[in-house]
Amino acid sequence: MTTILPTQEQQQALAQTVNLAEIEALGRARLDRNALEYYASGANDGHTLHANRENFGHIRLRPRMLVDVSAIDISTTVLGLPLDFPVGIAPSAFHGLAHPDAELATARAANAAGSVMTLSTFSNTPIADVGQAAGGRLWFQLYLLADRELSREIIARAEASGARALVFTVDAPYLGRREANERHRFALPPHLSAPNVATPQELAGVETDTGSQLTNYFQNLVDKTFTWNDLAWLRQQTTLPIILKGILTAEDAELAVQHGCHIWVSNHGGRQLDTAISAIAALPEIADAVAGRAEIYLDGGITRGTDVLKAVALGARAVFLGRGALWGLAAGGEDGVRRVLELLRDEVRLALALSGKQNLGQVGRDLLKM
Ligand SMILES: Cc1cc2nc3c(=O)[nH]c(=O)nc-3n(C[C@H](O)[C@H](O)[C@H](O)COP(=O)(O)O)c2cc1C
Numbered sequence: 001m002t003t004i005l006p007t008q009e010q011q012q013a014l015a016q017t018v019n020l021a022e023i024e025a026l027g028r029a030r031l032d033r034n035a036l037e038y039y040a041s042g043a044n045d046g047h048t049l050h051a052n053r054e055n056f057g058h059i060r061l062r063p064r065m066l067v068d069v070s071a072i073d074i075s076t077t078v079l080g081l082p083l084d085f086p087v088g089i090a091p092s093a094f095h096g097l098a099h100p101d102a103e104l105a106t107a108r109a110a111n112a113a114g115s116v117m118t119l120s121t122f123s124n125t126p127i128a129d130v131g132q133a134a135g136g137r138l139w140f141q142l143y144l145l146a147d148r149e150l151s152r153e154i155i156a157r158a159e160a161s162g163a164r165a166l167v168f169t170v171d172a173p174y175l176g177r178r179e180a181n182e183r184h185r186f187a188l189p190p191h192l193s194a195p196n197v198a199t200p201q202e203l204a205g206v207e208t209d210t211g212s213q214l215t216n217y218f219q220n221l222v223d224k225t226f227t228w229n230d231l232a233w234l235r236q237q238t239t240l241p242i243i244l245k246g247i248l249t250a251e252d253a254e255l256a257v258q259h260g261c262h263i264w265v266s267n268h269g270g271r272q273l274d275t276a277i278s279a280i281a282a283l284p285e286i287a288d289a290v291a292g293r294a295e296i297y298l299d300g301g302i303t304r305g306t307d308v309l310k311a312v313a314l315g316a317r318a319v320f321l322g323r324g325a326l327w328g329l330a331a332g333g334e335d336g337v338r339r340v341l342e343l344l345r346d347e348v349r350l351a352l353a354l355s356g357k358q359n360l361g362q363v364g365r366d367l368l369k370m
């Protein structure tokens, strides 16, 4: 396995960044239109994409003063796995569009930063290789395929590769319309494949007549019949904890708990149902419904340490970065993702201290004015 080292200029530019927005600018500048539109797009008009970020801004903090904040602890655990800070990496397809080291770079960065990486079913790197790079800090995201036998094989490979949880994505029986991708016929470049689900030969035969190549390919593979009743089947296929990713209501959170699953609050980064509620706005009713019976995570629009604190205050055990990690990967491979994680870690620590809290256990709704 090769590792592509960043140039000196890249390293310097990365080292000078002071926030995630600057890394995003560096990352965007290194991507071609095909990849950039795929990463950046939301569905349709982008209402939910924007609301994910904007709604954090509507929540105000109520910091307390004259607290001894000489020692700050931002560590936590997710399903028993210790994290240095409450931030992981959300699953996203095709890291090879951002950097030649692809998912290996992301996994190494997550491991080095004491975080956790969630590997997409549609990675460009086989699960087993990513498992090695992640050093045990790995969750696996599952798209359930119409081919149940193949789904079982993928789950077994994820287990054998050291994944500690199965993140079952439930918000994408069909893909939302990312119109920029459709307009410009997004396509996976020929040197990239999706080795967990298909051979390069199978990918080469993908229909391109209507919509984007990606949409057709995805929609032919994924199971659209799966319901709550089928979760018992999934439960039988694995001993790993199951997390349902894409929950946005108290009703579905209650069902998730009844089915023995943990909950990942998400609208897929605004890429699925446009005008769906933002992730942070959905969190309070979900936390109330769950009432401590399962772990809750959230993704969507996280770019600042204060975003992380707000999600924790509303009941999330940890949050996950989608595009943030991809911008870092494009900006500088492993180093870029690490920079993203470390900047955010430092922001969380400072925000916690300035809020008058010593650890995440002290962060509750009294920190917020909604
Ligand atoms: C380019 C891209 C690809 C994605 N691919 C997947 C995927 O394969 N599986 C999945 O469950 N979610 C996927 N997602 C959704 C992310 O896991 C996550 O929910 C979302 O990006 C979080 O929002 P953020 O980008 O604002 O952090 C993808 C998101 C992006 C931006």
Ligand SMILES: O=C(O)C(=O)c1ccccc1
Pocket (backbone or CB within 6 Å): 093, 122, 172, 175, 214, 215, 218, 268, 271
């Ligand atoms: O782009 C996505 O959001 C996504 O989830 C996906 C994953 C694999 C193939 C196509 C789309």
